[in-house]
Amino acid sequence: MKLARISLTMTLVLGLGTSLGLAQASTPRNIIYLIGDGMGPAYTTAYRYYRDDPSTKAVENTIFDQLLVGLSSTYPDDDTYVTDSAAAATALATGHKSYNGAIAVDHQHSPLVTMMEQANEAGYNTGVVVTSQVNHATPASFLAHNKSRRNYNQIADSYADNLLKGLGSADILLGGGTEYFQRQDRNLVEEFINYGYQYVDDLNQLTQLTELPALGLFAPSGLPPALGSTNPNRLQMMTDKALNLLDKQPQPFVLMVEASQIDWCGHSNDIACAMAEMHDFALALASAKAYVDKHADTLLVATADHSTGGLTLGRKGDYQWRGKQLPQINTLPKAYAKILLENPNTLRDIKQFSASWVKHINLSLSDNQLAILQQTLLDASQSKTAVKKMASAIKRRIDALSYTGWTTTGHDGIDVPILAYGTGANQFAGHLDNTEIANKIINFIVK
């Protein structure tokens, strides 16, 4: 909401609109917009087989299957056809394509009005919930304007500046980013608190956020990865809190939820990491769907900004994908590499290494495979970039065991799934460009 200008008239008009019932049934009161950063169709397919219940013959459908309605193109406004997260988020937030790197600005660096700005203007409450820092490309494109996604401090500053200017920000903002919000030169957290925001910096203190406006920053930058985290379902926890507080208010709301780190796992070609992030996103989606089940006047739309990593399910001619084993992995490959590097005796002794592999990764290896991996990791541990090289060796071993393929450490251009549910969901079926998804949502907001 735009705190300085809450309009009682607007609230009444909106209330009236939604109370008209059938005649207005295609226009949602509330909008929950979920983005799986990097979540191409390979990720939603993989997640189904990753979650396949080994105790049943059937392959169970996932929430992605239940809500699928179409596919979206993601190309940016240049001739590359492969977008970055900033251009994609600009399209998804404003309905306009721009260049890679753009945060809700056009090629001339002029601001493109975002759906959150329009929602503030129209009297909605707004929320942004992410697992990255809250000033990362995707959330930034909903709340700020900048010629470059890399200007993290400027973007964070603009969130507070907008409050002071009476332009509003998100009424609930949850994610990471204390290193940008509590700087030597400017303490933005203090500014938010002075502006009336409740604030917590520990996920376990989420219950202390009892009303809007509210800010939660739970890590210096991005939140810890889901895999191996003490709070692997942190996106669902934050989504539940945001829905709970937004629902208490008389105003309708627009909530954007991003599973930011699916993309990060994709960049690092880490399938175990990606599936754990997909699971947290599935749980957040389930929370959003449960909200719609109780509030039929709400629209849920979910998509991805692009696909990452050139992930495919199959490699080197083999007709199989063994993702069902991946839930056995307890530790992020990079974290496991650090553990091994800090405990050199474990790596030197094959029995200790075997026990450690079972504890952390737990995928079956033959004695020969284990010995080869041990040697590869010992060699890598002597490198200046030991953790990176060791993590890479562990990930490539997991890829070989699960038959996972990757083609890039960047993004790829493949269309991404669109999910929709609730009032207005039928508008999102079939093939849509990412700008069309945004424009359909914006049309609901400025109705």
Add this chain to the structure above:
Amino acid sequence: MKLARISLTMTLVLGLGTSLGLAQASTPRNIIYLIGDGMGPAYTTAYRYYRDDPSTKAVENTIFDQLLVGLSSTYPDDDTYVTDSAAAATALATGHKSYNGAIAVDHQHSPLVTMMEQANEAGYNTGVVVTSQVNHATPASFLAHNKSRRNYNQIADSYADNLLKGLGSADILLGGGTEYFQRQDRNLVEEFINYGYQYVDDLNQLTQLTELPALGLFAPSGLPPALGSTNPNRLQMMTDKALNLLDKQPQPFVLMVEASQIDWCGHSNDIACAMAEMHDFALALASAKAYVDKHADTLLVATADHSTGGLTLGRKGDYQWRGKQLPQINTLPKAYAKILLENPNTLRDIKQFSASWVKHINLSLSDNQLAILQQTLLDASQSKTAVKKMASAIKRRIDALSYTGWTTTGHDGIDVPILAYGTGANQFAGHLDNTEIANKIINFIVK
């Protein structure tokens, strides 16, 4: 149609059903079922950018975009999650999953009734149009039963045997396969002709097929690849002929059309080959859509049996895919390799090689890239598998220039697009398993 047992009653009942108008509007009279073998979402996305009109700023939607309604899972009935074409075609033809290699049989090798058999029984005319041999895995799973897709002669024999037994076959059957149908030990073409089929063996004689039943076999095995072919739109030509002859009859029809060779290009990791096959499939789809536009009582459903090659649009960290250049390629890389091998002077002289590259492949290469490729091809030309190695070098150069990535020479497990249009199309929206697609079509047939 089942020639021996055409039922006037059945025809009248079907006629009555479709004449009921609105009340029956959700049940189609005719069904056109198109399968892009190997066509995962990377292929439909790539095709959009391959066809992007360079003279306009907009990225034009394709017919795949226009007709998209959902995604289908393709896993077979084992624990691999990655299907072969036989198990997938069995699922798409019978509504039952089976093992990789199965042609419309279950694990016990018992026949699974196919939709074409049910259509014959119910008084429909039927058609099968493919660019592979007509006894290849996909068409075979609609017309035969065999424990192994590799039993090509048995499968072909069963087509003729079924006619003799009065069980019917396809009333129009177009594709390749003379080496299986005109053998020393049995001449099946003659048997079809004796059974009343019109027969042609030259695509340019398609006009000579004037009524059902009709057989056309235009190559010993699969048809020549679209890229570099004198009839690059041969799938559309055959589809047009089949629709024309089926439409002349009083009975309703079920027509299966397969773009068989998208998959073959995927197996050989050949993006130029794949896009040319996708274009022929797009044209065949356009013909099918045009038929539905004129006959609103017809249903068009299109999907893929699986995705092939782990194709992705992006490689090695670069954020771009340069598929828009691929229409410049005039010659299949394998065919170009043969040309170079047969003209060794061309390859030895850099000027001649440069001119030849421009004539056949026509993608920009720096002098240095050209010299490196020349040397690679010269080295490969000394190998015992020279054509394969040279073709591979050419394809990898095209991949590098277009930023195309592959992860396997086999299939991958990623969900595939579902397209639908016309009467009953709304039943195919969202996520469906491949068996559900078949069962929905079968329910229309046995209504």
